Amino acid sequence: MESSSSPEISSAINRIKAIQELTQGQILTDWPHEMLGQSETIESSLESFADVFMPLSGVFVNTVSVFGTSSSDFDNISSDQTHNRLEDSTNNVNTMIRPKVKRGCYKRRKNPMIYTEVTFNLGDDGYTWKKYGQKTIINSKHERQYYRCTYKYGKGCKATKQVQMIEDEPSKYKITYHQQHTCNNSKTPCRIISDYPNPKDDDSLVLISFETKPRKQIGFSSSVRPRHKPNKGFPSLNIKHDKVSSLDHCITWDPFAQSSKVPLEPMMSIMMSYVLDVREDIFSSTFGTSQYEIEDVLPNYDFAVFSSELCS
C-alpha cells in the first residue's frame, strides 16, 4: 500500500507507473510493424491499425491518469464496467411513453468516447461548435461551458465538447471532447498533441489527446525521429512537427485520408518515438539525469525493487 508513503515517494511511484505504461506502449507500437507490412490493402491496414491504436490510446490515457489529471474523466474510456453499462443501455430500449414533449426531455449519454486536453488557448479547433449550455460546477470557481457540433441536426453529428477554465493565471482550460465528429466538417486532419512535462515542475502534466487544427508551424523537429530505426519509412508523408512554445509539441497526421499512402508504419514510428521521448522526460525529471539510454536501462527496473530503494 502507498498510503504511508511521502508525497515525494508517491510522486516517484506514479512516475514509475507512467514509465511502465509507456513501456507497454512501446511494445504495442513495435509489433504492428510486422503485421502492417503483411497487410495487402489499405482497408486491412486500417483494420489492423484500429486493433493496435485503441489499446495504445489506452496507454496514453492511463499515463495521464497516473499523473493525477482528473483521472475520473478517463475512467470512462477504459473501464470494462463502463462498457458493460453501454451494452445494458443499448439492449434495454427505453419504451416509456411520455405524456408530452417537455423541455429538457432527453436521454443522457452513458458511454461517450472522451478525449481530454488541457490548453492555454481557446482558438479555433477546426470544427464549428454551437454553445448550448453553461453550468456552475461544484468545487470549481469557473463555470463549465457546453458545446455541440453545429451539424448535430443537419448531419446528425454527435460530437460535443466541454470547456472549463482550471487556472486563472495563466489561463488554462480543460477541454473534454465527447464522441467523434461524423459530419466531416473538419478543416484539417486530426492529430495527436503531447504537452511534455517540465522536468523542473512536479505538477506539470503529460497529456496526449486529439486536436483538429494545426497551430503555427515552425518546422519539423528531429526529436520525433525514431531513434533505433532512423529514417526507416519516415518522415515521407503528411507528418509535421510543430513547436509553438516549450509546452506545445504536436504531430499532424491523417490516418483516414483516402489519398494517403498508408501512413501507418511511419505513424506508429512516431507514436513509438513519443513514447520514448515522454518516458525519457519522466525518467530524467525523476532521477535528475537524462544520460541513460532509455532502451537499455528501463527494462531492467522492476517497480517493486525500485520503489523499495526509494523508501530506504
Added chain:
DNA sequence: TGCATTTGACCCGT
C-alpha cells in the same frame, strides 16, 4: 430578420 448565445427548467445517474 436570422443566427448565436444566455439562462432557467428539466431530466438522468449516482
Added chain:
DNA sequence: ACGGGTCAAATGCA
C-alpha cells in the same frame, strides 16, 4: 436528493 448534462424560450447582436 443532488450534481451534472441537455433543452429550448428568451435575449443579444450583426
